Amino acid sequence: MNDHGIPSDEQLVAYLDDQLDTEQRSRIDAAIAEDSLLNLRLQWLARSSLPFKDAYDQAGRQAPVDRLQSMLDSLPSPERPAMDRRWFLAAAAALVVSGVVADRLFIGWQRGQQQNDWRALMADYMALYVPQTLDHLPGDEAAQRAQLRTLDARLGLNLTPAKLTLPPAQFKRAQILEYDGVPIAQMTWLDPAHGPLALCVTRTSSGSRTFAHERRRGLNVVYWADMEHAWMLIGHNPAAELEDMARLLRTRISA
Amino acid sequence: MRGIPGPGRGHQRFVENLRPERTEVAIASDQALRAELGQHLARLWRYGLLLSRHRHVAEELVQATCVRALERVRPLAPGTRMDCWLLSILHSIWLNEVRSRRVRQGQALVGADNALSFDGEHAAQPNVFATQVIRRVDSLPETQRECVFLAYVEGLSYHEVAEVLQVPLGTVMSRLATARVKLAEYPPLHAVPSPSTEERR
Secondary structure, X not given: OOOOOOXXXXXXHHHHOOOOOHHHHHHHHHXXXXXXXXXXXXHHHHOOOOOHHHHHHHHHOOOOHHHHHHHHHHOOOOOOOHHHHHHHHHHHHHHHXXXXXXXXXXXXXXXXXXXXXXXXXXXXXXOOOOHHHHOOOOOOHHHHHHHHHHHHHHHOOOOOHHHHOEOOEEEEEEEEEEEOOEEEEEEEEEEOOOEEEEEEEEEOOOOOEXXXXXXXOOEEEEEEEOOOEEXXXXXXXXXXXXXXXXXXXXXXXXO | OOOOOOHHHHHHHHHHHOOXXXXXXXXXXXXXXXXXXXXXXXXXXXXXXXXXXXXXXXXXXXXXXXHHHHOOOOOOOOOOOHHHHHHHHHHHHXXXXXXXXXXXXXXXXXXXXXXXXXXXXXXXXXXXXXXXXXXXXXXXXXXXXXXXHHHHHOOOOHHHXXXXXXXXXXXXXXHHHHHHHHHHOOOOHHHOOOOOOOOOO
């Protein structure tokens, strides 16, 4: 009620909407009984009570439910077994101990935004991988397809499991990582001889470049770029073997 | 070395930022959540359309809402209504991400490309009343429109509307009152012979 004890429009609307408690309600009932103008105001406001629900229920039938449902079905499951989490926490704990490494990553990444130091960041990440990080992951092609679609959407790619076969290494998982809002896709394989292997990609506009080699944190890296993306293949495989794989992947992916 | 931040900060950022987008959720609850989400798709789309007035944006909003919902690690607090929770996610994505992005990109938010209508490609036979109601609601400003929708279409209590929109209860009340005053100014529905005459504005 306002200063004069006359219910406001807010209160009258709440009255109409049955959102008042018993005491507030009876106060408004009393006020209406006394004041015919107030009663008229209430009736005026009540004109706005339209069949809203019915109208929008009808409209809701136009929803593209089938398309939305298949979108929902295609969203990858957030399956991250407990093993993986323990590993990640252990890795995080290790980084607390070597805080310098983490800071270097941070600074490195800041500088690397314009340069190619995203590779340093990914190398630091991949250095934490062991075969057990990957070997429990199921080789379910449907799930992998869904994972790849997420990558496609974020990075403007067109990936399929067929383009990513690298026998004898087994394709394990594709996931999106992000650092300061910059998406980085990481596709991982488990090589029976050399352990975890990853293809990483991020967007770039620095122009294409051919294969180059480097070593980071004890891992071999082959990196290259096309007009829109920078790529790196990283693993414990010998550099020449890694380049052969990179060549194969580049051909298939650009096809 | 160049001005290194304190030892903890870089690490913190690393852990926060360089992580898989999805964290662990029990598979069983993931499936249950998916089934539940499937039940709400049309309602979410309808709300997305009410906010954005564009069908493709509505679909984008539903997808982003599903992604966000599936990422949730912990179960909802007991007593939380699933539909309210999803509506609040969609609203926050609209407010904080999609709408601001579209404004930045200079994309018009008015002049709906193909907002709710019952004509043309859509098979459902037009219900004259429904079309009129939707036109009237659509003519309200966004903040009033969403309150009307959540309270009168979704049937949420004022408290629930306030929670979904993250605004005080008094704000919900005043928006609804303002909207009601405007809606009351229209002639009664049955007095309008055809939606194609008076109300095309």
